[in-house]
Amino acid sequence: MLHDEGYAAFRAGLFDDTLAELRRQRGARRRRRLLALAACLPIAAGLYSLLAPSTPPASHPFSTVAVVRTVPLAEDQIVTSATMTAPPTTARAKVVFVTTAAANIEVVQTAGQAMQMLTDQQLLDLFNGQPVALVTISPGERRLILLNDGEQPR
Helix, strand or coil: CCCCHHHHHHHHHHHHHHHHHHHHHHHHHHHHHHHHHHHHHHHHHHHHHHHCCCCCCCCCCCCCCCCCCCCCCCHHHCCCCCCCCCCCCCCCCCEEECCCHHHCCCCEEECCCCCCCCCHHHHHHCCCCCCEEEEEEECCEEEEEECCCCCCCC
């Protein structure tokens, strides 16, 4: 019975069926791997689009420009200044009074206004009670000297 022709045919058929089943399982395994890979690609693309840093679209290059809005200033916020031009040869000049701290007089600057000329006596009267001297350096130039130990004006 073991060497019967039916047994050899049975073995050959069983072998062929086993090979066909192995080939079918191998093909099914390949198809499952391809389907799993195909399912992972959209999931990965969706996660990338959610987690990637957003960049402005190239079609709107001016979307990153900040808009600046202005408001008119109140009159007390507006600063005006005069142009710095050389004074003409007339008596329109810049006047600066400088004293030491003991005189209790502030520095006053005037520009562009007609200068009021003081006589020597009027200038010395401004420092009444303090030791001062008016020294002539050259014709038309005099210097006021404070005769205390403090710093002298230049």
